[in-house]
Amino acid sequence: MGGPMKRQKPLASWRSALAAGLLLAAPALAGPAAAEDRAAILLPGSINDQSWNALGYAILMSLKPHGFATAYSENVSDADEAEALRDYAGHGYQIVMGHSGRFVSAMEQVGPDFPKTQFIAVSGNEGMAPNVMSIDWNNAQFGCQLGHLAARMSKTGRVAGVYGLEGVPNITAQAGGFRICAQQAGAKVTILYVKDMEDAAAAKEAGLSLIAQGADVLTGKLNAAESGLIAAAKEKGVFATGRGLDQTKLAPDRVLTNIIEDWPGMFGNTADQVKQGKRFGTFVMYGYDTAPVTGASLLYQEGKPFNPVVPAAVVKELDDMAKQFATGALKVVPTREDARGGS
Secondary structure (H helix, E strand, O other): OOOOOOOOOOOHHHHHHHHHHHHHHHHHOOOHHHHHOEEEEEOOOOOOOOOHHHHHHHHHHHOHHHOOEEEEEOOOOHHHHHHHHHHHHHOOOOEEEEOOHHHHHHHHHHHHHOOOOEEEEEOOOOOEOOOEEEEEEOHHHHHHHHHHHHHHHOOOOEEEEEEOOOOOHHHHHHHHHHHHHHHHOOOEEEEEEOOOOOOHHHHHHHHHHHHHOOOOEEEEEOOOOHHHHHHHHHHHOOEEEEOOHHHHHHOOOOEEEEEEEOHHHHHHHHHHHHHOOOOOOOEEEEOHHHOOOOOEEEEOEOOEOOOOOOOHHHHHHHHHHHHHHHHOOOOOOOOOOOOOOEO
16 A cells, blocks of 8 residues: 655645555556545644654554555645545545644534544544544643652652643643642642653753752653753753653663653554544543554653662552552543643
């Protein structure tokens, strides 16, 4: 069925690439399943950004082992979203994704015309029956665990978070969950927001500022800028949590754990159900209560959830929290006030 087709320009690019995709698919049309099992994603930027849009491309590629041929469109502007969605759906794509919650509105506009297509907003928080959905992981649960971990590992009793995109629901969930659970564990919490999720220098400056105010454990939800936060922790000898195993490598003595997002697991599970004829019209949020696919996990390095410096008693507390989330005995529902900037 050929590989993904790259789009060079916002409008004409996805039209020409879609046509190219159909030509590549033609030799396989003798098998009915091959004609049906196709997935595409619309990206707001370039797959070469080594950050958010690269993640979108990786999500798309993760559907290949599930039997989907793939195509994608880069640099899709707001004005082009609905037409791009319509073109893919009109050419028989079973799954059409948009890489952020901003695509939901266009999906709600187009969805009723293509009931056989599953439209999915990556990291959105809305859905519309019968075939427009959002998928994300439970940022509140994992933010809560990081807050508890930070408070228990702090010697100064002050911990801090650095985030971008203030007010975006998944940021509110994670930052708010962090504050709620860190405070419950006895720590004082300060949250700062930076303008650019990709600006490592700004994140490092924010981290150094928080450390100067007494914070000795840092967390955050940033893209490329996360490395700046780790650099600040390493430079000043405090602890931090990250978003990938590469950040453990940057500062193995300073990183306590990382939130590892399992987008292939979430989308693979959904794609398998779509292939079987199911359609979703809701916001599906994966967490400890949706095992075996939990959407994310805490991992310091392969086979180790936490840095060895984390005491066994604290690890048990975090494991117990996960079990309580799984059973529903523990729920965290952060508000924008919980996620506010400042102390």
